[in-house]
Amino acid sequence: MIDHEENIKSIELRGDSLKNIKKQILIGPKDGFNGYMRMFTIGENGYTPYHTHDWYHVNYVTEGKGILRLGETENKLEKGSIAYVSPGMKHQFINTGKGDLKLLCLVPEKGDSY
Known part of the structure; x- marks a missing residue:
């Protein structure tokens, strides 16, 4: 499977606890992957x-x-930043810059669905 990010539908996420979030599912189980690779634009x-x-x-x-809040830190x-968020860790991504934060x-x- 080969594609390009620009060809993949972006979904605007809505809710009281989030703001200005778009999600794309780049690769998932339908492509033979046993998880999801997603692009978030904050x-x-x-x-x-x-x-x-x-x-x-x-x-x-x-x-x-931006900031990745892990617990109270x-x-x-x-x-270029990389991060691992372990199961059960309370977390939040916050855009602190000008323009988009993309990750x-x-x-x-079990972490997503189409």
């Missing part, structure tokens, strides 16, 4: 919910600047 002043779940995240920042992110996020199959 717009200016945007953030994900401060939440926890029982699966991991593997992240790679492709663009922008705020960790700076920038292009790849890999999760196991």
Whole structure:
């Protein structure tokens, strides 16, 4: 399977605990992968919910600047940053820069759906 990010539909996520978030599922079980590779675009002043779940995240920042809040610790992110969020760790991504914060996020199959 070969494709390009620009060809993949972007879904705007909505909710009271998040702001300015778009998600693309780049690769998933339909492509033969036993998990999901997702691209999140967090717009200016945007953030994900401060939440926890029982699966991991593997992240790679492709663009922008922000913070990954792990528990009560705020960790700076920038292009090229990598992060592992372990199962059960409360976490949140926050865009602190000008422009978009974009990050790849890999999760196991139970971590998302089409």
